[in-house]
Amino acid sequence: MKTTLFLILLSLGVATAQSQTSFYDFTVKTLEGEPFELSSLRGKKVMVVNTASKCGLTPQYEQLQAIYEQYGGDDFEIIGFPANNFMNQEPGTAEEIAEFCQLNYGVTFPMMEKISVKGDDQHPLYQWLTQKSKNGVTESKVQWNFQKFLIGPDGRLEKVIPPKTKPDDSEIIDWITSGANE
Structure with missing residues:
Protein backbone atom coordinates (compact mmCIF):
# COMPACT_ATOMS: atom_id res chain seq x y z
CA MET A 1 0.00 0.00 0.00
CA LYS A 2 2.80 2.46 0.92
CA THR A 3 4.66 1.64 -2.30
CA THR A 4 1.53 2.23 -4.38
CA LEU A 5 0.85 5.54 -2.65
CA PHE A 6 4.48 6.63 -3.14
CA LEU A 7 4.31 5.74 -6.86
CA ILE A 8 1.10 7.73 -7.25
CA LEU A 9 2.64 10.73 -5.45
CA LEU A 10 5.81 10.36 -7.53
CA SER A 11 3.83 10.38 -10.79
CA LEU A 12 2.02 13.52 -9.62
CA GLY A 13 5.33 15.21 -8.79
CA VAL A 14 4.47 15.38 -5.07
CA ALA A 15 7.26 12.98 -4.03
CA THR A 16 10.73 12.42 -5.39
CA ALA A 17 12.72 9.21 -5.57
CA GLN A 18 15.73 10.94 -4.06
CA SER A 19 14.77 13.35 -1.32
CA GLN A 20 18.29 14.01 -0.01
CA THR A 21 19.63 17.52 0.18
CA SER A 22 22.27 18.67 -2.28
CA PHE A 23 25.81 19.66 -1.28
CA TYR A 24 24.92 23.05 -2.77
CA ASP A 25 22.03 23.55 -0.35
CA PHE A 26 24.35 24.14 2.61
CA THR A 27 25.63 27.43 3.92
CA VAL A 28 28.53 27.16 6.35
CA LYS A 29 30.60 29.80 8.13
CA THR A 30 34.20 30.75 7.49
CA LEU A 31 36.74 30.96 10.30
CA GLU A 32 35.96 34.68 10.33
CA GLY A 33 32.26 33.91 10.96
CA GLU A 34 31.07 34.98 7.50
CA PRO A 35 28.45 32.89 5.65
CA PHE A 36 29.87 30.75 2.84
CA GLU A 37 27.31 29.32 0.42
CA LEU A 38 28.46 26.01 -1.00
CA SER A 39 26.35 26.81 -4.07
CA SER A 40 29.13 29.26 -4.96
CA LEU A 41 31.22 26.15 -5.78
CA ARG A 42 28.74 24.79 -8.33
CA GLY A 43 30.57 23.35 -11.34
CA LYS A 44 33.83 22.75 -9.45
CA LYS A 45 35.28 19.59 -7.99
CA VAL A 46 35.54 20.11 -4.23
CA MET A 47 37.61 18.36 -1.59
CA VAL A 48 36.07 18.68 1.88
CA GLN A 65 48.17 23.78 0.07
CA ALA A 66 50.45 22.48 -2.71
CA ILE A 67 47.61 20.87 -4.67
CA TYR A 68 45.47 23.94 -4.06
CA PHE A 76 38.80 22.70 -8.15
CA GLU A 77 38.44 23.91 -4.58
CA ILE A 78 39.46 22.68 -1.14
CA ILE A 79 37.51 23.63 1.96
CA GLY A 80 38.84 22.76 5.40
CA PHE A 81 36.73 22.22 8.50
CA PRO A 82 38.66 22.25 11.79
CA ALA A 83 37.18 19.69 14.18
CA ASN A 84 37.99 18.77 17.75
CA ASN A 85 36.38 15.31 17.68
CA PHE A 86 39.53 13.22 17.99
CA MET A 87 41.57 13.34 21.21
CA ASN A 88 41.24 17.13 21.61
CA GLN A 89 43.56 17.70 18.63
CA GLU A 90 41.95 20.99 17.58
CA PRO A 91 41.44 22.95 20.81
CA GLY A 92 42.14 26.39 19.33
CA THR A 93 39.90 29.35 18.71
CA ALA A 94 39.12 30.50 15.19
CA GLU A 95 41.87 33.11 15.45
CA GLU A 96 44.41 30.58 16.72
CA ILE A 97 43.52 28.10 13.97
CA ALA A 98 43.82 30.76 11.25
CA GLU A 99 47.18 31.92 12.61
CA PHE A 100 48.48 28.34 12.90
CA CYS A 101 47.45 27.47 9.32
CA GLN A 102 48.96 30.65 7.87
CA LEU A 103 52.21 30.69 9.85
CA ASN A 104 53.02 26.99 9.60
CA TYR A 105 51.64 26.01 6.20
CA GLY A 106 50.75 29.19 4.31
CA VAL A 107 47.18 27.97 3.90
CA THR A 108 45.21 30.04 1.40
CA PHE A 109 42.34 27.65 0.68
CA PRO A 110 39.09 28.47 2.48
CA MET A 111 38.96 27.38 6.11
CA MET A 112 35.56 27.17 7.75
CA GLU A 113 34.52 27.49 11.37
CA LYS A 114 35.31 24.66 13.78
CA ILE A 115 32.50 22.10 13.72
CA SER A 116 31.72 18.63 14.97
CA VAL A 117 32.18 15.95 12.30
CA LYS A 118 30.69 13.05 14.28
CA GLY A 119 28.48 12.30 17.26
CA ASP A 120 25.22 13.77 18.49
CA ASP A 121 26.24 17.29 17.53
CA GLN A 122 27.50 16.36 14.05
CA HIS A 123 27.22 19.32 11.66
CA PRO A 124 24.43 18.89 9.04
CA LEU A 125 26.99 18.98 6.18
CA TYR A 126 28.84 16.06 7.72
CA GLN A 127 25.54 14.24 8.22
CA TRP A 128 25.05 14.63 4.47
CA LEU A 129 28.62 13.51 3.72
CA THR A 130 28.34 10.34 5.85
CA GLN A 131 24.73 9.19 5.48
CA LYS A 132 23.57 7.43 2.32
CA SER A 133 19.99 8.41 3.13
CA LYS A 134 21.08 12.03 2.68
CA ASN A 135 23.83 11.89 0.01
CA GLY A 136 22.29 9.07 -2.06
CA VAL A 137 25.69 7.45 -2.65
CA THR A 138 27.36 5.82 0.33
CA GLU A 139 27.32 5.33 4.07
CA SER A 140 30.57 6.18 5.84
CA LYS A 141 31.89 7.54 9.08
CA VAL A 142 34.62 10.01 9.80
CA GLN A 143 37.52 7.85 10.95
CA TRP A 144 39.95 10.57 12.05
CA ASN A 145 41.29 14.01 11.20
CA PHE A 146 42.09 14.69 7.53
CA GLN A 147 39.44 12.43 6.02
CA LYS A 148 38.68 13.67 2.53
CA PHE A 149 35.31 13.80 0.79
CA LEU A 150 35.45 14.39 -2.96
CA ILE A 151 32.45 16.19 -4.44
CA GLY A 152 31.89 16.24 -8.20
CA PRO A 153 31.05 19.38 -10.18
CA ASP A 154 27.37 18.34 -10.06
CA GLY A 155 27.41 18.41 -6.24
CA ARG A 156 27.33 14.64 -5.80
CA LEU A 157 29.58 12.83 -3.37
CA GLU A 158 32.00 10.82 -5.52
CA LYS A 159 34.64 9.40 -3.15
CA VAL A 160 35.56 9.13 0.50
CA ILE A 161 39.32 9.05 1.06
CA PRO A 162 40.77 7.71 4.34
CA PRO A 163 42.66 10.11 6.63
CA LYS A 164 46.09 8.53 6.15
CA THR A 165 45.89 8.83 2.36
CA LYS A 166 47.93 11.91 1.54
CA PRO A 167 46.25 14.70 -0.42
CA ASP A 168 48.78 14.33 -3.24
CA ASP A 169 48.09 10.60 -3.65
CA SER A 170 47.67 9.59 -7.30
CA GLU A 171 44.05 8.55 -6.70
CA ILE A 172 43.19 12.09 -5.64
CA ILE A 173 45.30 13.82 -8.32
CA ASP A 174 43.78 11.57 -11.00
CA TRP A 175 40.31 12.51 -9.71
CA ILE A 176 41.14 16.25 -9.76
CA THR A 177 42.57 16.14 -13.28
CA SER A 178 40.07 13.73 -14.87
CA GLY A 179 37.79 15.56 -17.23
CA ALA A 180 39.84 18.77 -16.99
CA ASN A 181 39.72 20.88 -20.13
CA GLU A 182 37.30 18.55 -21.88
Whole structure:
Protein backbone atom coordinates (compact mmCIF):
# COMPACT_ATOMS: atom_id res chain seq x y z
CA MET A 1 0.00 0.00 0.00
CA LYS A 2 2.80 2.46 0.92
CA THR A 3 4.66 1.64 -2.30
CA THR A 4 1.53 2.23 -4.38
CA LEU A 5 0.85 5.54 -2.65
CA PHE A 6 4.48 6.63 -3.14
CA LEU A 7 4.31 5.74 -6.86
CA ILE A 8 1.10 7.73 -7.25
CA LEU A 9 2.64 10.73 -5.45
CA LEU A 10 5.81 10.36 -7.53
CA SER A 11 3.83 10.38 -10.79
CA LEU A 12 2.02 13.52 -9.62
CA GLY A 13 5.33 15.21 -8.79
CA VAL A 14 4.47 15.38 -5.07
CA ALA A 15 7.26 12.98 -4.03
CA THR A 16 10.73 12.42 -5.39
CA ALA A 17 12.72 9.21 -5.57
CA GLN A 18 15.73 10.94 -4.06
CA SER A 19 14.77 13.35 -1.32
CA GLN A 20 18.29 14.01 -0.01
CA THR A 21 19.63 17.52 0.18
CA SER A 22 22.27 18.67 -2.28
CA PHE A 23 25.81 19.66 -1.28
CA TYR A 24 24.92 23.05 -2.77
CA ASP A 25 22.03 23.55 -0.35
CA PHE A 26 24.35 24.14 2.61
CA THR A 27 25.63 27.43 3.92
CA VAL A 28 28.53 27.16 6.35
CA LYS A 29 30.60 29.80 8.13
CA THR A 30 34.20 30.75 7.49
CA LEU A 31 36.74 30.96 10.30
CA GLU A 32 35.96 34.68 10.33
CA GLY A 33 32.26 33.91 10.96
CA GLU A 34 31.07 34.98 7.50
CA PRO A 35 28.45 32.89 5.65
CA PHE A 36 29.87 30.75 2.84
CA GLU A 37 27.31 29.32 0.42
CA LEU A 38 28.46 26.01 -1.00
CA SER A 39 26.35 26.81 -4.07
CA SER A 40 29.13 29.26 -4.96
CA LEU A 41 31.22 26.15 -5.78
CA ARG A 42 28.74 24.79 -8.33
CA GLY A 43 30.57 23.35 -11.34
CA LYS A 44 33.83 22.75 -9.45
CA LYS A 45 35.28 19.59 -7.99
CA VAL A 46 35.54 20.11 -4.23
CA MET A 47 37.61 18.36 -1.59
CA VAL A 48 36.07 18.68 1.88
CA VAL A 49 38.54 17.81 4.63
CA ASN A 50 38.25 17.88 8.42
CA THR A 51 41.44 19.25 9.91
CA ALA A 52 43.28 19.53 13.23
CA SER A 53 46.36 21.46 14.34
CA LYS A 54 47.77 18.97 16.86
CA CYS A 55 47.49 15.68 14.99
CA GLY A 56 50.12 13.37 13.55
CA LEU A 57 48.46 13.98 10.18
CA THR A 58 48.63 17.80 10.49
CA PRO A 59 51.57 17.96 7.99
CA GLN A 60 48.95 17.09 5.33
CA TYR A 61 48.20 20.83 5.34
CA GLU A 62 51.41 21.20 3.32
CA GLN A 63 50.20 18.83 0.57
CA LEU A 64 46.70 20.33 0.65
CA GLN A 65 48.17 23.78 0.07
CA ALA A 66 50.45 22.48 -2.71
CA ILE A 67 47.61 20.87 -4.67
CA TYR A 68 45.47 23.94 -4.06
CA GLU A 69 48.19 26.11 -5.57
CA GLN A 70 48.57 23.77 -8.52
CA TYR A 71 44.94 22.87 -9.27
CA GLY A 72 42.74 25.32 -7.36
CA GLY A 73 40.76 27.88 -9.29
CA ASP A 74 37.93 27.58 -11.78
CA ASP A 75 37.69 23.77 -11.65
CA PHE A 76 38.80 22.70 -8.15
CA GLU A 77 38.44 23.91 -4.58
CA ILE A 78 39.46 22.68 -1.14
CA ILE A 79 37.51 23.63 1.96
CA GLY A 80 38.84 22.76 5.40
CA PHE A 81 36.73 22.22 8.50
CA PRO A 82 38.66 22.25 11.79
CA ALA A 83 37.18 19.69 14.18
CA ASN A 84 37.99 18.77 17.75
CA ASN A 85 36.38 15.31 17.68
CA PHE A 86 39.53 13.22 17.99
CA MET A 87 41.57 13.34 21.21
CA ASN A 88 41.24 17.13 21.61
CA GLN A 89 43.56 17.70 18.63
CA GLU A 90 41.95 20.99 17.58
CA PRO A 91 41.44 22.95 20.81
CA GLY A 92 42.14 26.39 19.33
CA THR A 93 39.90 29.35 18.71
CA ALA A 94 39.12 30.50 15.19
CA GLU A 95 41.87 33.11 15.45
CA GLU A 96 44.41 30.58 16.72
CA ILE A 97 43.52 28.10 13.97
CA ALA A 98 43.82 30.76 11.25
CA GLU A 99 47.18 31.92 12.61
CA PHE A 100 48.48 28.34 12.90
CA CYS A 101 47.45 27.47 9.32
CA GLN A 102 48.96 30.65 7.87
CA LEU A 103 52.21 30.69 9.85
CA ASN A 104 53.02 26.99 9.60
CA TYR A 105 51.64 26.01 6.20
CA GLY A 106 50.75 29.19 4.31
CA VAL A 107 47.18 27.97 3.90
CA THR A 108 45.21 30.04 1.40
CA PHE A 109 42.34 27.65 0.68
CA PRO A 110 39.09 28.47 2.48
CA MET A 111 38.96 27.38 6.11
CA MET A 112 35.56 27.17 7.75
CA GLU A 113 34.52 27.49 11.37
CA LYS A 114 35.31 24.66 13.78
CA ILE A 115 32.50 22.10 13.72
CA SER A 116 31.72 18.63 14.97
CA VAL A 117 32.18 15.95 12.30
CA LYS A 118 30.69 13.05 14.28
CA GLY A 119 28.48 12.30 17.26
CA ASP A 120 25.22 13.77 18.49
CA ASP A 121 26.24 17.29 17.53
CA GLN A 122 27.50 16.36 14.05
CA HIS A 123 27.22 19.32 11.66
CA PRO A 124 24.43 18.89 9.04
CA LEU A 125 26.99 18.98 6.18
CA TYR A 126 28.84 16.06 7.72
CA GLN A 127 25.54 14.24 8.22
CA TRP A 128 25.05 14.63 4.47
CA LEU A 129 28.62 13.51 3.72
CA THR A 130 28.34 10.34 5.85
CA GLN A 131 24.73 9.19 5.48
CA LYS A 132 23.57 7.43 2.32
CA SER A 133 19.99 8.41 3.13
CA LYS A 134 21.08 12.03 2.68
CA ASN A 135 23.83 11.89 0.01
CA GLY A 136 22.29 9.07 -2.06
CA VAL A 137 25.69 7.45 -2.65
CA THR A 138 27.36 5.82 0.33
CA GLU A 139 27.32 5.33 4.07
CA SER A 140 30.57 6.18 5.84
CA LYS A 141 31.89 7.54 9.08
CA VAL A 142 34.62 10.01 9.80
CA GLN A 143 37.52 7.85 10.95
CA TRP A 144 39.95 10.57 12.05
CA ASN A 145 41.29 14.01 11.20
CA PHE A 146 42.09 14.69 7.53
CA GLN A 147 39.44 12.43 6.02
CA LYS A 148 38.68 13.67 2.53
CA PHE A 149 35.31 13.80 0.79
CA LEU A 150 35.45 14.39 -2.96
CA ILE A 151 32.45 16.19 -4.44
CA GLY A 152 31.89 16.24 -8.20
CA PRO A 153 31.05 19.38 -10.18
CA ASP A 154 27.37 18.34 -10.06
CA GLY A 155 27.41 18.41 -6.24
CA ARG A 156 27.33 14.64 -5.80
CA LEU A 157 29.58 12.83 -3.37
CA GLU A 158 32.00 10.82 -5.52
CA LYS A 159 34.64 9.40 -3.15
CA VAL A 160 35.56 9.13 0.50
CA ILE A 161 39.32 9.05 1.06
CA PRO A 162 40.77 7.71 4.34
CA PRO A 163 42.66 10.11 6.63
CA LYS A 164 46.09 8.53 6.15
CA THR A 165 45.89 8.83 2.36
CA LYS A 166 47.93 11.91 1.54
CA PRO A 167 46.25 14.70 -0.42
CA ASP A 168 48.78 14.33 -3.24
CA ASP A 169 48.09 10.60 -3.65
CA SER A 170 47.67 9.59 -7.30
CA GLU A 171 44.05 8.55 -6.70
CA ILE A 172 43.19 12.09 -5.64
CA ILE A 173 45.30 13.82 -8.32
CA ASP A 174 43.78 11.57 -11.00
CA TRP A 175 40.31 12.51 -9.71
CA ILE A 176 41.14 16.25 -9.76
CA THR A 177 42.57 16.14 -13.28
CA SER A 178 40.07 13.73 -14.87
CA GLY A 179 37.79 15.56 -17.23
CA ALA A 180 39.84 18.77 -16.99
CA ASN A 181 39.72 20.88 -20.13
CA GLU A 182 37.30 18.55 -21.88
